[in-house]
Amino acid sequence: MKKSLQMTLKSQSDRYILRGIEMLIAKDRKLKSDFLIYLGEADYRKLYAKEGYSSLFRWLTEKYELSESSALKRIQVSRLALKFPFLYRDIASGKYTLSALGRLAPFVNGANAPILFGGAEKKSVRQVEEFLVTQFPKEDVEDRLRKSVSPLGVDRHQVQFTAGNEFISDLEEARALLSHKLPKGKLAEILGLGLKYLLKELKKPVRKAPSKREMPLAVEAANRILTGSRYIPRGIRRQLDNRDDRRCQEKRPDGSICGETRFLEIDHVQPFALGGANKPENLRLLCWTHNALRAEATFGKWRASKPRMTPE
Ligand SMILES: [Zn+2]
Known part of the structure; x- marks a missing residue:
């Protein structure tokens, strides 16, 4: 009977194990790089659409059950590597990790690419985030890197975003006006109520009788239907x-x-x-x-x- 890998390793030297680990890490990097090349081609061919998914993200998370963060990271880096193909080689060689490039991706453009790629070489995710803060306003970095909605439990989510002065003064005004209805004045309650009103407004059927002035338009619309318009x-x-x-x-x-x-x-x-x-x-x-x-x-x-x- 063939011995399992686990059993085989028991009789090998430390050196053998260390070399094995190094070889597997190199293989893993090469696989990640190859995966990005395949993903770029699948993206270009819109294979996700042909398979019945509305986006590459839904295809990866629903069909292949990648985690959301893993799918997002791969999509971001794949699209970045389409513009900067040297990244395939640099990911395979271990110069950049996918996670580090995923952090960098929302910030890179043709002009800043040399500085940003230079600053992220051989860096951990944390170091890349610290580096980004030296290049861009801290708020922008936090805004673009943090997911605005992340699950905390089965029916709880953390929602975060950056807001301007006008939003805060509107919020305070709403909180004051709602103080009887929502005495605790919790942000989630106030925004939740606001969303309910907004949805009601958005779902309202817009159907008003055409006024005399608008009549020609309504007649025109009727004509278009009768004469076969789009x-x-x-x-x-x-x-x-x-x-x-x-x-x-x-x-x-x-x-x-x-x-x-x-x-x-x-x-x-x-x-x-x-x-x-x-x-x-x-x-x-x-x-x-x-x-x-x-x-x-x-x-x-x-x-x-x-x-x-x-x-x-
Ligand atoms: Zn669809």
Whole structure:
């Protein structure tokens, strides 16, 4: 019977073990560097979108179950290395760790790259953070490096951000006006209440009868519907919101859907430009990524501007 690695090592010298550790560390660095090269190519090919995910981040965390921080770090460094390809070599040689580069990534641009990469060589994460504070205002560094929302437990989260004077004076005014309703005046309670009001306002259906002055516009809209324009009436939009549960309907190979709730757009199943109708049967909600993927499949061009799809 073949001896297990664990048993084999028992009979080896210290020197053998040390050399083994060194070899594995070098292998691990090379693997990390290779992974970034693959990830860069997958990103470029939009493989996550083709597999039914709205972002590279969701693909890595949901399909491959990488932790959020690990996925975020790899995406940041992969995108940084696309601009500065010498990083593949420097990660493999151990000049930079992924974590150190992940800290650096939000700050690097073409002008400051030599200084920032120079300052982060062979540095730990903590040392990179200290170095960044010597280069940028402390608040900026804290703002960009700390996650604004981090879980503390099953139903508790820590939320942090930097605010200006106006926010603080608005907060104090709200706290004073709410002193009867919320006597403890806790920040989370005040902001929570504010969000409830905001959501109510945002979800309100905007449907006012057209005034005489606006009539020509309303008539024009009606004409556009009748003559086959791309305009989709609000009633149909609401119908789609309900039917599709305000989620991207792109199908994954396993039959589930993408389900993204942000940056939703209305997609014509049979493209509008190819005679597809503005009827609910021919419409569905897709996230920005999947609407762009559809457009690319039909018209051969990935749209240039893209919303941010990684979490804050
Ligand atoms: Zn989607």
